[in-house]
Amino acid sequence: MSELIPAKPVDNTPISRMAYYQKLAVAGVTLFLAFIMLQFCLILAQLKRGNYFRRNIRKLLGALNVPLGMLLITGLERIFFRGYNLPTVNIPPSNQVNASTWVNPPDFARLQDYSKAAPTLIHGTSIAIGVALAIIIFTEAALNG
Known part of the structure; x- marks a missing residue:
């Protein structure tokens, strides 16, 4: 996270300052979304501990805590922060995935x-x-x- 926040602009040209402020904006939005994710997961944990729902629903809330948070953050990012170039996980398309590289058999000689x-x-x-x-x-x- 601190890698996104530079200490100061490299030089005082307008382009450099604009790039600096864009990096600050991306860092701020990323931090804000991380905070929202934390709050959402804490709320789901409180719902899981409470008696608001049946036991089966509470177990599902506990098991799906992080995936639900990821869906919420993805939705917020797509709706409100589409103009920002936020850092994301790069997942290759399904036709480019090579499943043979997922498991590396050990070299028993070494x-x-x-x-x-x-x-x-x-x-x-x-x-x-x-x-x-x-x-x-x-x-x-x-x-x-």
């Missing part, structure tokens, strides 16, 4: 080749990844359980 890294670094990294994944999984189970 499975034990740790190059020049120390074994303690490798084991420490694997423990850190395991702890982080355990926290993420337990948090997900607690939020959606």
